[in-house]
Amino acid sequence: MRGKQTEPVHPVAAGEGLAAPPLDERTSLIGRLLPFIAHRRLEPGDRLPSERELAERFGVSRGALREAIAVLETLRMVERRPNSGIYLRAVAKQGSLDAIVLQAEVGIPLTETEVREVVELRRILELQAVRLAAERRGAADLARIDQVLAESGRVIAAGENLADQDSAFHLAVVEAAGNHVFLRVVNSFYLLSRTRRRHYFADGRRAPLSHAQHVALRDAIAAQDPERAEAAMGGHLRGVESYWMELLQRQSRGD
């Protein structure tokens, strides 16, 4: 009974999200821990079972369990009190942005509210970012953007999924804004919707339109015209946003 479990596979985590992908072994424990917490309907301030009990319940060693808890603590989802226990925090209010990213990574879908909020905040951030980018972009920034665009063209011609190039473009724009902290935040947003973005571009017809808008965006940035850049970004985002909202509609209709 050493090393990896000798048993068949996982003791089954009581069917969560349908068609749960073969999660990264690293995040798998957290991936089972979070639904467990949610399923228990624990309120902020409530105490979780002890480390020893949790470890046994999930069939892992205390060390592995503690590693997961340490991560959750860093993301402000739980709080460890020595000689007392592990307590749930007000995740929705105090949790970090990366807490949501982590949830998405382990396959927990965003709530409808969270989707709306993410969409709204993304718009705020990217509109400001593209303004700054237009104002400050240097030659190197523009070159980087053009490089991404060139690669995008290649990817489209090859009929591949544009998802990665899409995020690369947007991140290159934010980078042109010359604010790395800004870039970190936006980067988290893109990690958050990585899977969705692949779905979005799975329909090959979307790629050319998106690419054309990117080019227009690039031109506005190149011309150092913040107004035009912001307008272009606004229109571009509208398309993506409507996709998200449609998804929510379909979801609420029970598709």
Add this chain to the structure above:
Amino acid sequence: MRGKQTEPVHPVAAGEGLAAPPLDERTSLIGRLLPFIAHRRLEPGDRLPSERELAERFGVSRGALREAIAVLETLRMVERRPNSGIYLRAVAKQGSLDAIVLQAEVGIPLTETEVREVVELRRILELQAVRLAAERRGAADLARIDQVLAESGRVIAAGENLADQDSAFHLAVVEAAGNHVFLRVVNSFYLLSRTRRRHYFADGRRAPLSHAQHVALRDAIAAQDPERAEAAMGGHLRGVESYWMELLQRQSRGD
């Protein structure tokens, strides 16, 4: 040689920021790990020493070391590759916002560039947040803001440090904007500058002015006047920003 270190105290972490506070024992390992990495001037992609070597070097068990690494991995500062090693990532570009928060918590001061970027992004976020707050605030939101304001008055009268009430007010405003993801991001920013804020309000003369501006802000939100609210926030932030910039000036002069 079990349990807590038997040695005097910490083997001294090679003097970082002046007057490093007695770090939380939890973050102390990371607090020593980060300077170690920085001191080695490792580039993104470089491999760190093995877990066993790091554990020995820092005088902790592998388990404790792994817990710290797990946190750094979650914050996208390092990447663990099975059967290969631990690699440094492009922290400035890929690291999460919470990576900076963690650094601040362990006593690593922000670089001048980071300060400027944080200040800029905070302005962007709070200006938008206060607009939304003015547009959407409900009765409960306003009540919460007023409650914070009342407590602020008490704290000022008692001559205590306004720092906590200050952040509570700003966070209450963001909460009134009705976007919890937004709140998470801003919350990280406030955690980031927690220590500095206490210094700021250590000068008791600042509290009354700040409070007055908060009240004006509150009134604009109560009146549901986004324009006025944004203008008030803009002016309010200017004061704080000038403090930060002065600090940088003094720092670069070598104070």
Add this chain to the structure above:
DNA sequence: ATTACCAATCTGGTCCGACCACAAGAGCCA
């Protein structure tokens, strides 16, 4: 000399059992 193969070694990933310090509660005694 070159190629093919194999065994030693190193790495992260995991498990186990133990000990520590501290806090809270149970139980006992005055």
Add this chain to the structure above:
DNA sequence: TGGCTCTTGTGGTCGGACCAGATTGGTAAT
């Protein structure tokens, strides 16, 4: 009833061990 001790439980830590996979170096066959 009051105050005490002792048991129990908790997170925090340690050290040793095994595993699977990758890397590497040397060796044997070509």
